[in-house]
Amino acid sequence: MNYEIDNDTFSSDAYSIPKFWDGIAWYVLGWETEPDENTEWSGYEVRTGNVVCIMVGDDRRFSIEKEDLVPIEREEYCGCCGQIGCCWD
Numbered sequence: 001m002n003y004e005i006d007n008d009t010f011s012s013d014a015y016s017i018p019k020f021w022d023g024i025a026w027y028v029l030g031w032e033t034e035p036d037e038n039t040e041w042s043g044y045e046v047r048t049g050n051v052v053c054i055m056v057g058d059d060r061r062f063s064i065e066k067e068d069l070v071p072i073e074r075e076e077y078c079g080c081c082g083q084i085g086c087c088w089d
C-alpha cells in the first residue's frame with residue numbers, strides 16, 4: 001500500500017478511529033495511492049481518496065476513509081502502546 005505524504009491536511013500528531021477501533025491512537029502516513037493505466041510511463045500513482053494509517057506501536061498499514069479520522073492531542077494517547085488514556089510515556 002503506497003501513500004503520498006500531506007502534512008498540511010494531516011497536521012495532527014495522531015488520530016482516533018472511533019468507528020472501528022475504540023481507544024487506539026493512529027498515525028496517518030498520507031493519502032493512499034495506487035497505480036492507474038498511466039503509471040507505467042508517468043511514474044505517478046493516483047490517490048484513492050482513502051488515507052493510509054498505522055496503529056501507534058505497529059507498522060501494519062490500513063486504508064481508512066478520511067471522514068472516520070478524529071484528531072487527538074499528544075497528551076491523550078500513549079506513544080508506547082498506542083492506547084488512549086494510558087499515561088505510561
Ligand SMILES: [Zn+2]
Pocket residue numbers: 078079080081082083086087088089
Ligand atoms: Zn501505554
